[in-house]
Amino acid sequence: MIAEPDARAARIAADFPLLAQPTSRGKRLAYLDSAATSQKPQAVIDSLVHYYTHDNANIHRGVYELAERATDAFEGARAKVARFVNAAEPAEIVWTRNTTEAINLVSFSWGLANLEPGDVILTTQLEHHSNLVPWQLLAAKTGAELRYIEVDAEGLHVLDDLDEKLRGVKLVAMSHVSNTLGTIAPLAEIIPRAHAVGAVVLIDGAQSTPHFAVDVRALDVDFFVASGHKMCGPTGIGFLYGKRALLDAMPPFLTGGDMIREVGYERTTFNELPWKFEAGTSNIADAIALGAAVEYLEHIGMDWVAAHERALTVYALERLQPFVARGLDIYGPKDVTKRSGVISFNFADIHAHDLASILDLDGVCVRAGHHCTMPLMDKMGWPATARASFYLYNTERDVDQLIVALDKAADVFKVA
Amino acid sequence: MDDFYKEYILDHYRNPRNFGHLDAPTATAEDLNPLCGDKIRFELQVDGDGRVTDVRFSGKGCAISQASASMLSESLKGEMLEDVARFSQERVLENVGIGISPARMKCAMLGLKVAKSAALGEIAHWPDEAPAG
Ligand SMILES: Cc1ncc(COP(=O)(O)O)c(C=O)c1O
DSSP, rough: HHHHHHHHHHHHTTOOOHHHHHHHEEEEEEEBBTTTTTOOOOOHHHHHHIIIIIIIIOTTOOOHHHHHHHHHHHHHHHHHHHTTTTTTSSEEEESSHHHHHHHHIIIIIIIIIOOOOOOEEEEEEEEEETTTTTHHHHHHHHOOOEEEBBBBBBBBBBOOTHHHHTTTTEEEEEESBOTTTTBBBOOOHHHHHHHTTEEEEEEEEETTTTOOOOOHHTTTEEEEEEEGTTTTTTTOOOEEEEEEHHHHHSOSSSSSSEEEEEEEOOOOOOOOGGGGHHHHHSHHHHHHHHEEEHHHHHHHHHHHHHHHHHHHHHHHHHHHHHHTTTTTTESSSSSGBBOEEEEEETTTBBHHHHHHHHHHHTTEEEEOOOTTTHHHHHHEEEEEEEEEETTTTTHHHHHHHHHHHHHHHHHHHOOO | OTTOOHHHHHHHHHSOOTTTTOOSSSEEEEEEETTTTTEEEEEEOOOTTSBBEEEEEEEEEOOOHHHHHHHHHHHHTTOOOHHHHOOOOHHHHHHHHHHGGGGHHHHHHHHEEEEEEEEHSSSSOOOOOOOOO
């Protein structure tokens, strides 16, 4: 069961040129930080080079062939992303720089227009700062209340009091998958109940979209956001999905060129969706390359990606188990069906930062720190954690390398 | 960096010197490194001549930041306050005595930053400081 997917992952890894690059110490690279950003397959790198070599022109305004080709590629990429998350139409996909900008777009546009004093924004205790700070500021500006769904010691959402929490809620904004603990949110339970009280639901899909098939219509989310750079695409491009009726009713966020229909000295009318929200020259090359990234992922198959990451997580948890007696703490849901390929941990009295430095000597890249979830770390009482996260190109060999490096860290720090 | 965590670093990490608080410190400062959450506070006792007669630090964090602060605390006693304010990064690196990668420089320098801030009475900065996290 595990052996076959692992062999395929090893073949997939060959599509990612960076992974073949040894470290400056000559170590094989075990890249276990895809939750921060993923590596890029050759197809995506080629897309960028091809665009600038053959298709570069500004979009939408040109009448010459080159500009048409650029526009077609740009809008074609939008259609690919729309298909990837099963939006009803490409116009429901708005390009942004990343997840953070998409959340800010909704906060400034929908939030300022729809929230009043006494309204409630409901989020959770494990959000990334990107899905927390914009709502804190929106609450301060509008007089709305920010309320939290709690998580338990494993990082699982506590839903016993959900009806109470949902009272007065106008917006539910929460992550699909936690970047710190890997918790997969029980959206099928939460979203219908949020809608039943008339709330609008925004899902931060930064950690789900790259790792398993997302269907925005089956989830019935109102807004869904993600970052291209975590899903094999380039940095600087992400997207906001919104239901047309909501997006149509929203005022623009950034204003200027491209997002207008008609501009006079006295007044301006705005462009239609999705361009109403895309002021100024877009990140054309990276949008097109994100289209190449989702094609690549579709070609592999998102169900395979999910199954592979699950198998690798199970394998890693098994290999980590012997360290528990030596002081390894593994965080997050114990039930692997409730977590993604993210494993946060601490080892004895070794600070996560030191641990990451020692693992780095052996070519193992893990993240250490608060993972942009400071309130969650405070709640759990962890000053920092080390985090290994998996993607489609990771193999058991990467996990084995982590295990060997952990043993060395134990030696260095003289952990019994 | 292969000799990254020398025995004396671990010793300072696990048994920090001058760790704790003074009853009535003359000068204090604290700061944190938002990248890793490391926190350090320095408390200085200064006599009428401006000489540091006692020092304590407190905080938590990685071995590099805690050991570096602990070693720094040992070299502050007896120094003039104005010399503490001029204490150089190079001297801290000499103290630490191991290669520090650019990513960990903030950890190694946190104690110095706080001790200098205490001596200056304001937050100390250096020109090459990059934003963290
Ligand atoms: C759950 C989650 N939300 C939001 C973000 C922010 O993504 P970006 O920095 O691409 O805007 C991240 C990335 O770390 C994340 O993991």
